[in-house]
Amino acid sequence: MLVNEIITILKSFPKKHVFTLFLGFFLLGAMSLLGSKDLKEKETELELIKPLILNTLSEEIKIEDPLIEREKVIKRNDTLYTILDDFKVKKEDIISLVNSKNSNLLAKIEVGDKIRVIIDKSGELKNLTYIDDIRTGVKAVRKTGGFSIANYESKIEKVKIFKHVVIEDSMYMSGLKQDIPDSVLMDLAYINGWDIDFTHDIRPGDTYSLIYEEILIDGEKVIDGDILISEFMNQNEQYIAVRHDLNKQTSEYFNLEGENVKKAFLRSPVKLSYISSKYNLKRRHPVLHTIRAHKGVDYAANKGSPVRATGDGTISFAQYNGGCGNEIKIKHSEDYETRYCHLDRFNSRAKVGRKVKQGQTIGYVGSTGLATGPHLHYEFHVNGRHTDPLKVKFPNASPIQTSQLKSYKEKSENLINELKNFQSLINGIEVYGG
Numbered sequence: 357m358l359v360n361e362i363i364t365i366l367k368s369f370p371k372k373h374v375f376t377l378f379l380g381f382f383l384l385g386a387m388s389l390l391g392s393k394d395l396k397e398k399e400t401e402l403e404l405i406k407p408l409i410l411n412t413l414s415e416e417i418k419i420e421d422p423l424i425e426r427e428k429v430i431k432r433n434d435t436l437y438t439i440l441d442d443f444k445v446k447k448e449d450i451i452s453l454v455n456s457k458n459s460n461l462l463a464k465i466e467v468g469d470k471i472r473v474i475i476d477k478s479g480e481l482k483n484l485t486y487i488d489d490i491r492t493g494v495k496a497v498r499k500t501g502g503f504s505i506a507n508y509e510s511k512i513e514k515v516k517i518f519k520h521v522v523i524e525d526s527m528y529m530s531g532l533k534q535d536i537p538d539s540v541l542m543d544l545a546y547i548n549g550w551d552i553d554f555t556h557d558i559r560p561g562d563t564y565s566l567i568y569e570e571i572l573i574d575g576e577k578v579i580d581g582d583i584l585i586s587e588f589m590n591q592n593e594q595y596i597a598v599r600h601d602l603n604k605q606t607s608e609y610f611n612l613e614g615e616n617v618k619k620a621f622l623r624s625p626v627k628l629s630y631i632s633s634k635y636n637l638k639r640r641h642p643v644l645h646t647i648r649a650h651k652g653v654d655y656a657a658n659k660g661s662p663v664r665a666t667g668d669g670t671i672s673f674a675q676y677n678g679g680c681g682n683e684i685k686i687k688h689s690e691d692y693e694t695r696y697c698h699l700d701r702f703n704s705r706a707k708v709g710r711k712v713k714q715g716q717t718i719g720y721v722g723s724t725g726l727a728t729g730p731h732l733h734y735e736f737h738v739n740g741r742h743t744d745p746l747k748v749k750f751p752n753a754s755p756i757q758t759s760q761l762k763s764y765k766e767k768s769e770n771l772i773n774e775l776k777n778f779q780s781l782i783n784g785i786e787v788y789g790g
């Protein structure tokens with residue numbers, strides 16, 4: 357009885373685990389023997405017991421082989437036959453499948469779709485699933501004298517999840533403690549990252565609430581969906597972001613006024629860096645040792661770190677330029693220009709006249725020109741005048757189109773009401789600081 361039970365358990369384990377279990381049984385057996393005997397005796401007994409245990413169990417396993425699952429994404433030149441043959445499905449089962457009623461549903465296989473089979477050790481095909489997309493496909497199940505083949509469609513549901521988090525340490529860690537999925541927290545950081553610096557601006561007691569979607573297929577959660585609305589309270593400043601579909605493929609986040617939460621410029625042109633020198637009109641120059649205004653911000657980073665275009669624009673300058681070393685200038689609009697100095701080298705795509713996108717690498721940190729060590733000297737010009745890039749208020753990316761504004765306002769109002777309702781439900785039980 358017990359052995360049968362163990363076999364049933366073993367069948368649901370992958371092979372590697374089964375082996376580990378064997379080893380475990382063996383060691384358990386061995387250990388119980390080790391208890392009272394001296395070393396010499398132990399060795400003899402171990403020799404005797406070892407093959408015995410392994411043989412008994414592996415024989416039992418042979419009675420009912422565990423089933424094997426195989427899956428493949430269809431590539432060019434694949435046919436149903438070659439795939440099933442690669443899977444080591446018995447030839448007679450392939451023929452039987454092709455001769456079954458409705459087998460025409462499997463006649464056309466498309467690159468990028470998936471085929472999954474369940475077979476036993478002898479290659480007997482138990483069932484086959486042709487996966488079209490997450491929702492639809494064809495299923496073939498073994499029955500006496502062939503296979504029953506039919507289309508299937510999974511039931512897709514979207515569920516709204518509400519979370520409210522009081523930050524104790526970091527936005528991310530506090531969110532994980534509330535079981536918010538990693539991908540949702542990443543999205544939240546991206547959406548709010550234009551306004552909030554998550555390293556320096558967060559204070560314990562800051563809060564955030566959000567409603568996000570979870571997508572269920574046949575009642576089981578499979579995908580963490582998108583954030584529909586988030587409210588971030590950072591040092592008593594409120595930031596609201598509402599998701600809005602611009603078209604079928606793209607969605608962006610907007611505040612309640614319909615302004616894009618995304619800014620036209622990134623805060624920092626080098627990801628892994630620290631500010632080594634700020635904008636200062638009365639600075640003593642480290643190389644020249646004279647008072648010389650520092651009309652930009654220096655980002656210290658490793659030589660070779662990628663330098664990103666902080667906004668969309670056109671490269672207007674890319675060459676060596678005296679104390680600035682290798683320099684790139686980007687013209688973003690009539691009003692805005694950014695400059696990047698001391699580059700070790702330019703990115704091969706960074707040529708005068710080329711268009712660049714926000715975040716695209718234009719060059720690499722170096723120390724060309726007048727520089728004591730590898731860093732990026734970054735300047736921000738508004739209407740031809742030097743401006744402190746850390747203090748300037750960046751313009752927002754494109755707002756909601758006027759034609760969509762009315763429907764957006766209705767939608768965002770509904771969502772904010774929903775969020776407030778959820779918040780009022782938990783208000784009574786909230787304890788600050790966890």
Ligand SMILES: [Zn+2]
Nearest residue numbers: 652653654733
């Ligand atoms: Zn500088």
